[in-house]
Amino acid sequence: xxxxxxxxxxxxxxxxxxxxxxxxxxxxxxxxxxxxxxxxxxxxxxxxxxxxxxxxxxxxxxxxxxxxxxxxxxxxxxxxxxxxxxxxxxxxxxxxxxxxxxxxxxxxxxxxxxxxxxxxxxxxxxxxxxxxxxxxxxxxxxxxxxxxxxxxxxxxxxxxxxxxxxxxxxxxx
Ligand code: CO
Numbered sequence: 001x002x003x004x005x006x007x008x009x010x011x012x013x014x015x016x017x018x019x020x021x022x023x024x025x026x027x028x029x030x031x032x033x034x035x036x037x038x039x040x041x042x043x044x045x046x047x048x049x050x051x052x053x054x055x056x057x058x059x060x061x062x063x064x065x066x067x068x069x070x071x072x073x074x075x076x077x078x079x080x081x082x083x084x085x086x087x088x089x090x091x092x093x094x095x096x097x098x099x100x101x102x103x104x105x106x107x108x109x110x111x112x113x114x115x116x117x118x119x120x121x122x123x124x125x126x127x128x129x130x131x132x133x134x135x136x137x138x139x140x141x142x143x144x145x146x147x148x149x150x151x152x153x154x155x156x157x158x159x160x161x162x163x164x165x166x167x168x169x170x171x172x173x
Contacts, residue, residue: 010040010058012048015102016170017059021148024054024061027082030124034064038080038122041066045078050100052138054145057101065142069134076135081119084143087128088116095137097151105168109154111140 013019027034037060045053045066054065068078091113098106114132117139121127131139141151152160152169163169 010037010044010060012044013057013059013101015099015150015152015173017101019056019059019061020101020145020150022056022061023148024056024063024146027062027064027120030082030120030122034082035122038064038066042068042078042080045100048100051134052142053100054142056145056148063146065139065146067135067138067142069138072134080122081117081139081142082122082124084117084119084139084146086115086140086143087118090114093137097137097141099141099151101145102150102152102169105152105163107152107155107159109141109151111137115140 041053041058044058045068051069051071052065052067055062063083064080065084066078066080068076070076070078089112092110093113094108094110096106097109113136114130115136116128116130118126118128144151150173152163152173155163160169164171
């Protein structure tokens with residue numbers, strides 16, 4: 001079935017697109033449209049060979065994201081997180097990140113190593129869960145997208161300028 005995503009018009013948005021700088025709105029309705037959106041976001045993430053995708057990256061300014069790190073940790077499966085909120089974090093780790101909205105750029109970013117997340121699942125059920133490792137890292141990166149933050153924001157002014165000069169990211173991104 002090839003038609004549904006065309007109907008939803010899910011298309012990747014790239015750095016420089018204003019939607020990536022908006023603070024996304026809370027999801028209120030846990031209806032069929034949300035289920036369809038999640039399904040197609042997971043498909044697009046797989047097509048793009050990403051491990052996480054947030055609503056704003058496909059032009060949906062809502063607080064939802066999908067993650068699939070099963071390529072790294074085999075016990076994991078694709079998951080959706082709605083209205084996620086980091087309620088605690090600890091430690092520090094440095095990991096090289098990339099982003100489907102910033103093709104070709106990979107840089108080291110320092111973030112907390114573990115997080116405790118309050119969120120709703122795709123049915124609207126409220127949950128609280130502790131994450132470490134890759135899940136903690138990907139979730140923090142994707143939750144930043146819901147707040148209009150991109151991973152390159154964390155780079156030094158010098159490194160940012162270098163990327164601008166290389167044409168890897170637009171000026172005033
Ligand atoms: Co990203």
